[in-house]
Each structure stands twice: as C-alpha cells, then as structure tokens.
Amino acid sequence: MGRQQPAGTVEVMETYRVRPTLVHSAEETASASAWRVRIRVDDRPGTLARIAIRLADLECNILGLSVLPVPGGVLDEIVLRPATGLPKQLLIDAIRDEGCECSAVVDADLAELVDxxxxxxxxxxxxxxxxxxxxxxxxxxxxxxxxxxxxxxxxxxxxxxxxxxxxxxxxxxxxxxxxxxxxxxxxxxxxxxxxxxxxxxxxxxxxTGPIVLDRPDGAAIVLRTGVPGDAEAVSALHQRCSMTTLFHRYHTGMRAVPRRWLHRLLMPPRGISLLAVCGREVIGLGQLIPSADGDAAEVSLLVEDSWQRQGIGTALLTRLAVLAVTKGERELAAVCLPGDDSLYRTATRVGLRPERAPGDPGTLRFRLPDSRV
Incomplete structure (x- = not known):
C-alpha cells in the first residue's frame, strides 16, 4: 500500500542494504561521491540514450549500469557521480520528464562498484x-x-x-x-x-557423499550416511560388539540393540548417522545430532572390537566434524563415562582440542577449529 508523502518529498529506498532510506527532501543536494539510481523504463530503442543525455545535461558521470528485466519493461540500475550541489529531486524530475519512473536514489559506496x-x-x-x-x-x-x-x-x-x-x-x-x-x-x-x-x-x-579410506593394508573402508536398508547390518554390528564396548557407547547394560532403535540410529531426527562399511559389514557407527536449543551438537561413536585402534573412530569423528561445519555448527559435545578417555584421545588425534565441561567431567566439548568446508 502506498503512503502519502508530504509535498516536495520523495520516498527513496536502499537497494543493496537491509533497511532502505525512506525520505530525501527536495533541497537535499549531492554530498556523497556516488549515487545508486533505480529507473523503471519501457524497453524501447532510445529510452536509455535519452536518460543518459539528461544525466549528462545535469553533469552526472555514469560509472556503472545493470539491467534487470521486469514485466512490461526493464529496471535500470545506474551508479553515477553527481555534480556538486545537484539536488536529488532535480534528478528525479529529469528522469520523470523522460516518461520513466525513478524508484530509488541512494548514496553508493564506490568500493561496492563491481559487476x-x-x-x-x-x-x-x-x-x-x-x-x-x-x-x-x-x-x-x-x-x-x-x-x-x-x-x-x-x-x-x-x-x-x-x-x-x-x-x-x-x-x-x-x-x-x-x-x-x-x-x-x-x-x-x-x-x-x-x-x-x-x-x-x-x-x-x-x-556428505561417501568417501573411501586410504588404508595401508588395502582394505576398502567406505564412510557413508546410513539408510533404512542398513538396519540388519547395524543390528549385526551390535551383536558382534562386546558388552564393554556397548556400555561405553550407551552407558547401560545391553547385548543387542532393540529393533525399535534401529531406524532412529540410522535416520535420527535432525541428525546424521555415518557408517564405516567394509564389504557388506558395518564395522563402525557415528552420529551427529544438532541441539534443539542451538547449543553444541552431540557426537557419538561405536566401533566393532576387532576394528578398534585401527583409525576407524578417528576417521568417523573427522568426517562428523566436517559434516557439522556444513550444517553451521561451531561446537561439538560428547558424553563419556568417568575414566573413559578413548574419545578424548580420538578427538585429540583429529585436532579438535577437547575440553571437559565445567562442573560436568562426563561431557567433552570440542570447538570446531575452522568454519571452512
């Protein structure tokens, strides 16, 4: 909806900044080194030439031009250097006299003058x-x-x-x-x-696509995100893990993962499950779960006993850190049992510099070192 403007004023809106400048008085004159002008014109031969002549008559120097097609015509955005003391209203009137609509006249920064x-x-x-x-x-x-x-x-x-x-x-x-x-x-x-x-x-x-680990023994280990079809392989992974390994991961005594957990493990709400796969077997599972309140995202790892101390956990955590960065995360957290420093050592190898949370020695926090992908 349009608003009634006082006589002698024109509504002027910023085109490259978040908040538009609303009003310039008729007496406002050129003080900035450049203006950015948006002009809606009919797409007919000679229209832009007439505007250029008008600008030249006002001793304005055109520095840049962008053309944006719009229904029924085009929107020309011109960056110009105005004559000293030129009132903005005079420029607007000159453009209007050529049958065109000037929708914005704002100060421009020459440092932003790029194509x-x-x-x-x-x-x-x-x-x-x-x-x-x-x-x-x-x-x-x-x-x-x-x-x-x-x-x-x-x-x-x-x-x-x-x-x-x-x-x-x-x-x-x-x-x-x-x-x-x-x-x-x-x-x-x-x-x-x-x-x-x-x-x-x-x-x-x-x-987030699959990657193949380069291992000296030639074993083909693939890291990829989990899908529902991996349910049986993930269940078998848990069955091959020792009670101690499962306890360190879930902090409760369990011999096998309940069937109702499998889908959540593979497709966690808001999160990602990352699998380490060798042949048809899943040998490791990592998860990244963003916090609902914007706090640090939680990570967890599970590696089959026979594959531990072979770099699988390190590879999983490294990849989870990269995925966390792509989601805009800046910090990770993990819950560990008292006396269990395996994840601490893994995070150190990855370069995450883990720290114990103040007042909560069972929680590790890792500041992501760089926001680059």
Missing part, C-alpha cells in the same frame, strides 16, 4: 566458506529486508505476496524465505539466488 557476476561469485565464495551464513549471503544477493530458514512444510512457496516474498528450497527438509517490502523481486535476482542455493546443495552433497 553483478563478480558480486554473485563473491557471495558464492562467502557461502562456501561459511555455510551457516547462507541466509545472510542470500539477503545481500537479493537486497532483501530479511531471509529466514524454515522447515519446508512451512515455506508455502505459492504465497508470493505480489512478488515481495520468495522461497528457495535447499534440499535438506528446509527452505529459505526472503522478503523485500520496498520492491518486488525480479526474475534475474531470483535466478541468481536459485543458482547460489543450488551451488550450496551441490557442495553439501559432495561433502
């Missing part, structure tokens, strides 16, 4: 380096007011709010919802965001 391809690639680099910051990166790419991550079932992509709302599924049961009040999203902007989320999905799938 859209470079800006998008830079955003992609940031997203790969900091997967947990993808929402913030998307907000910058879209010049959105806000971007939030929600479960896919709550995203409601059909609700576009006249183009001011967009949904981007990310393939892990979640989606990003972007909103921008000051201007509807245009197709080119949405395409960039879709490409960025697609890239991150490919990066995540590549990281």
């Amino acid at each position: 859209p391809a470079t800006a998008t690639l830079t955003a992609a680099k940031r997203a790969v380096e900091e997967p947990g910051g993808l929402a913030e990166v998307l907000r910058g790419v879209l010049a959105a007011d806000v971007v939030t991550k929600v479960p896919s079932i709550e995203a409601n992509p059909a609700r576009t709010e006249g183009g001011h709302r967009a949904v981007f599924p990310v393939g892990d049961g979640t989606a990003f919802v972007a909103r921008r009040r000051w201007s509807p999203f245009v197709e080119l902007e949405l395409s960039r965001a879709v490409a960025l989320t697609g890239l991150m999905t490919a990066v995540r799938d590549n990281v």
Whole structure:
C-alpha cells in the first residue's frame, strides 16, 4: 500500500542494504561521491540514450549500469557521480520528464562498484566458506529486508505476496524465505539466488557423499550416511560388539540393540548417522545430532572390537566434524563415562582440542577449529 508523502518529498529506498532510506527532501543536494539510481523504463530503442543525455545535461558521470528485466519493461540500475550541489529531486524530475519512473536514489559506496557476476561469485565464495551464513549471503544477493530458514512444510512457496516474498528450497527438509517490502523481486535476482542455493546443495552433497579410506593394508573402508536398508547390518554390528564396548557407547547394560532403535540410529531426527562399511559389514557407527536449543551438537561413536585402534573412530569423528561445519555448527559435545578417555584421545588425534565441561567431567566439548568446508 502506498503512503502519502508530504509535498516536495520523495520516498527513496536502499537497494543493496537491509533497511532502505525512506525520505530525501527536495533541497537535499549531492554530498556523497556516488549515487545508486533505480529507473523503471519501457524497453524501447532510445529510452536509455535519452536518460543518459539528461544525466549528462545535469553533469552526472555514469560509472556503472545493470539491467534487470521486469514485466512490461526493464529496471535500470545506474551508479553515477553527481555534480556538486545537484539536488536529488532535480534528478528525479529529469528522469520523470523522460516518461520513466525513478524508484530509488541512494548514496553508493564506490568500493561496492563491481559487476553483478563478480558480486554473485563473491557471495558464492562467502557461502562456501561459511555455510551457516547462507541466509545472510542470500539477503545481500537479493537486497532483501530479511531471509529466514524454515522447515519446508512451512515455506508455502505459492504465497508470493505480489512478488515481495520468495522461497528457495535447499534440499535438506528446509527452505529459505526472503522478503523485500520496498520492491518486488525480479526474475534475474531470483535466478541468481536459485543458482547460489543450488551451488550450496551441490557442495553439501559432495561433502556428505561417501568417501573411501586410504588404508595401508588395502582394505576398502567406505564412510557413508546410513539408510533404512542398513538396519540388519547395524543390528549385526551390535551383536558382534562386546558388552564393554556397548556400555561405553550407551552407558547401560545391553547385548543387542532393540529393533525399535534401529531406524532412529540410522535416520535420527535432525541428525546424521555415518557408517564405516567394509564389504557388506558395518564395522563402525557415528552420529551427529544438532541441539534443539542451538547449543553444541552431540557426537557419538561405536566401533566393532576387532576394528578398534585401527583409525576407524578417528576417521568417523573427522568426517562428523566436517559434516557439522556444513550444517553451521561451531561446537561439538560428547558424553563419556568417568575414566573413559578413548574419545578424548580420538578427538585429540583429529585436532579438535577437547575440553571437559565445567562442573560436568562426563561431557567433552570440542570447538570446531575452522568454519571452512
């Protein structure tokens, strides 16, 4: 809904920052080194040339131009250096006289004067380096007011709010919802965001895909995520483990895992189960369970007795740490029995520098050393 503006004012909105600047008075003159101007024009020959001539008449120097196709025309975004003392309202009036609509005039930072391809690639680099910051990166790419991550079932992509709302599924049961009040999203902007989320999905799938351990004895050990079809193999793993090994993992006396646990072990809610597989046998099982309250994600390990002290636990924990980073986790935690330092030693070999939780010697916490994938 439009708002009534006082006479002699114009609503001006920021296009690359989160909060738009709302109003510039008619007397406001050029003080910044550059302005960013968004102009909606009819896609007809000569229109842009006439605008360029008008800008030249006002002694404005065009530094950059981006063209965004929109229904019924195009949206030109021009970065220019204004003449000293030029009122913004005079620029707006000149553009209007050419039959075009000036939807934004804001101060621009020349350090941000890069072509859209470079800006998008830079955003992609940031997203790969900091997967947990993808929402913030998307907000910058879209010049959105806000971007939030929600479960896919709550995203409601059909609700576009006249183009001011967009949904981007990310393939892990979640989606990003972007909103921008000051201007509807245009197709080119949405395409960039879709490409960025697609890239991150490919990066995540590549990281979470199976890997083969390079072992000196030539044994083919594969680390991969668990699936429901692994239930029998995981049950057999528990049957081959000693009571001591199972007690260190589950902290209770048990000889075999109950059948009702198998699906949760393989497909934990919100989490990941990582299997170490040799041939048809599962010889190790690791889990990563993000905390519901945003605290450290919990990790746990189980390695068959005959495969212990052969690097399987180290490989599982190393991989779980990488997967934790892709999910934006910054810290891991594990529960250990008093006197059991096996996980402490494993974490040390991985380079996680474990620490005992203050007041809780049975809990280890590991600060992830780097947020890079």
